Amino acid sequence: MDPLVLLMGSFFVLIALRIEIAFALAAASLITMIYIDLPVASLVNQMYAAINSFPLMAVPFFMFLGRLLNDGGITTKLLDVADATVGHVRGGLGHVNVFVSMIFASLSGSASADTASVGSILIPAMKQAGYGAAYSVAITAASSTLGVIIPPSIIMIIYGAFGEVSIGALFFGGVVPGVLIGVGMMVYTYILAIRHGYPANPRRSLRQMALAVWHGAPPLLIPVLVLGGVTGGLFTPTEAAIIAVIYAMFLAFAVYRIVSIRRLPAMLAETVIGFAAPLFVVAAAGIFGWLISYLGAADRVSAFITGVTTDPLGIQLMLVAFLLIVGTFLNPISAVLIFLPIIQALGDLSGADPVMLGVVVVMTLAVGLITPPYGICLLIAAQIGGVSLGRAFIAVIPLVLIVVAIIVAALLVPDIVLFLPKIMLPNVFPGSG
């Protein structure tokens, strides 16, 4: 049997049989290594080598940052800022939902943290105000995917660390598409609001608006610290993450004081479990990815694709279609790690800029966060809203189409992604200016 078929086939069979992804990756690798007579000991070496990475340390820091934002009462402040600025537009709570997700996305890199924290407050409030339950669930889940597109983004960190692409450039590359998706969702909300008569929140006076922004301003410094520090060459993304964590700890424990410092050990330990699960996938994907490269998968997929089309846009669209399918059953971190060699080979084949490719891949895999069966954000939101997954999925389809439209637009006009990183980090793009 072809070892590559054995590797991929056994992995898919194992995950279909409900084996945990990390262990399925390791087990499929083990089976293949025994089959082709490779020393099993290298499984351990490769697993450890995969996590021996300084850029990867940004993942736990940004996860802890998300935890501090939730437990430290910072989300409530952000909701007030969003309500003061866009709540008075027709369909106010829907706009607040999208806008707060955009702000939240710029503070933490996790979509599911956003769904849980924003959803638990806004979904019941939206239902009470007369918004459709399915729409409330859908807009909450869909807007939280911005958490992985607008920087900082945990998936971009992993993509950059393993794909040897500038994480700073990926961060900046996510800004414009993320904002466009957010604006698209707000336009959709406005149209629905007119059609279904959704209300607007009362317009606040200028003083009330200024007061809300003033109270919410301290956490809004976090993206300035992260992106400003990276752009100014002061910090690496990992170091920027630690500065953001220290600042958020100061806000949570000393300024807002909603959470006691006595909770800190529990928060730290729970965060360790929270990041150990995805990073153990990273470790297991180390050996799996190594085997994929060793068995020449990238060349073979490239040869297959060029047999179908040699048009660069056609190749990129096929890649997007493939990742949309993969994203429906694999979480984005696993998908990036498993398919990175193939993604990059197809990127090279189509002449795509590595930064543009990375951002498009992250956006595409983000769709999987709201599409069943994986659809973790949709699952969380549907559970909060008491809506069946089927109804929630139907309601989320138009929002999925908005994200897909921006992905296609980015493929057609790469400068949608590259415009900002080229300005902010010109050294990453030698010869482009």
Added chain:
Amino acid sequence: MPLLRRLNALLDRFLMAAMAAAFLGLIGTVFMQVLARNVLKMGMIWTLDVAQLFFGWCIFVGAALAVRRSAHYFVELFPDDWVRLNAGLKLLSDFVIGVIVTILLIGGWDFTVLGLARHTEAIGVTEAYWVACVPFGAAAMALFLAENVVDDLRRFADTFRQD
């Protein structure tokens, strides 16, 4: 079985406290590195080694704690009400985890022994301290897995009793 459950509860408490300390250590070490470079204008290369030490231990021991809580990612293809099939698949998952844990335990031990002879560049300490997280995490996983297997066997048997 009650003894294993008590032992695991104790181990869990200890590891949670140790992981809180290790993660705080990781935060402190990287923060020190940023301060040293940007404020004190000096390099602290050793912080990279120490940060990696905490990071590796957090991942492998955290992964063991995640085994106890069934917090590892998996794909759910079958509906929840296919109780017997899901209970059977959980047992299969326990078996696969058991195989990988065994490899990590044995291979990790050998890796640690090899590490005794190698030293880190920045602080010159044996690398065994770094890689020992693999067999240690695997040993903790094995203990937690044993508890899960008993529970999962009981759950699987219950699906026949319900008939």
